[in-house]
Amino acid sequence: MAKSALLKSSLAKKYWMALTGLFLCLFLVGHLAGNLQLLTPDNALNFNKYALFMTTNPAVKVLSYLTYASIIFHAIDGAMLTYQNAKARPVKYAKNNAAANSAWSSRNMGVLGTVILVFIVTHMITFWAPMHFDKNMPLQTQTITMNGQPSEYYLTTDGSYLPKQQVDQKVIYIKNRTEFYNAQANVKIKEGYKDLYKITVAFFKDAKYGLVYTLLYVLSMAVLAFHLHHGFASAFQSLGANNPKYNGLIKGFGKGFAIIVPLLFAIIPLYLHFILKA
């Protein structure tokens, strides 16, 4: 008998949609925890430490590849579902009172998902790509005033400070984007932090487009909220978890998750744009 492939059948598509969707929910929590560093008192260092951790820790590396794969798979699978579903009714109704029987978000997952995909791609171009590939990514510095004399220092991963002057005077040179080398001995002495904080703040405080970027970010989070409003509980149903005893709990948690997570994400650019002093 045809053992339906765990890829092709209508139900199998749903399992993958649900598994990748729920994994992306976990990813959101992790990502949010990092972004919230931007709201902590020592925000620049905390945030850059988080960025370093995210780009170097081996466990995180595995998770991040899983995340890329999930996004791609979820988007392709979602596009296929949406396309097939549109084809399943070639002649539309002249009058369809869909609001009487289903929630708006549940009927627009494809559109909502597409907006999220556009957001993810732009988001990666702005923050993820420089972090991974930009040769001229700035390193984090701090101005320290001693005896009334302000001077700039690089912050290093071992918690010490390196005078910027030494780099300017070529006593120390920078290799592989973050490594400080002693010019004479040609040995690596310290490592700096890529200053993702600076890029982030500059992006949302941009004189010309900062407000637009902030509002687009907030709008995208609203779209994510609607996606999750339906998606979270829906994933449990797809995986066969439907028990009147727990449905209230799953739905309630899902609705809470759908509001709180995007809201916390959205607060950050609002804070950076409107409240943070330059």
Place this chain on the structure above:
Amino acid sequence: MKLTLKIWRQKNAADKGQIVDYPIDGVSPDMSFLEMLDVLNEQLINRGEDPVAFDHDCREGICGMCSLFINGEAHGPDRGVTTCQLHMRMFKDGDTIFIEPFRAKAFPVIKDLVVDRSSFDRIQHAGGFISINTSGRTIDANTIPIPKHDADRAFDAATCIGCGACVASCKNSSAMLFVSAKVSQFALLPQGKVEATDRVLNMVNQMDAEGFGNCTNTGACEVECPKGISLENIARMNREYLSASIK
């Protein structure tokens, strides 16, 4: 009551079809929806026009033959009833009522409001049965002890009349509620366990082959189903299918 009916007219499967307006007067609120259409058809026949074709049989909500997408909802605006059980008192004098066939690629229109739902039969043939030996010496089904709770849920699933309102209401034209009811009514009972693996695989296979869409859990089917078939059945089918696929 005086009404304006906007009815889908289509001569045959090949015809393109369109909505045609029919004013109708003297409709009693006590009439059923189908009686109202009977009145219209009598007028059409008297005028020498082609009466509106629609499906019906028992007219008491048990056969699943009647269909109709009325004002944007399968079986009309009332809950838990079929079109034949829908009363005209659900509408107001002066209302405009859209009457369309159940729409899905897997339910092609035969004529006017009549659609071909034999795709449901083929899904049923693919596994919606249990094989028993009927050559005498059959065991009375009642001798097999079944927990009351399971029996009740199997019975609830078995109340599906195969009308197709779930497909018609679903934005994806998915047949999941119907198929899951048919899978569940057996899956819950000891007699159905024997063929459970093949049943769910074959029925879902056939469902996909018929061109129904994929479920996205909008829940429209459950709301519009005249028999109150629950989404729990879809989740049960998802579980059955998952465990059958990895067996």
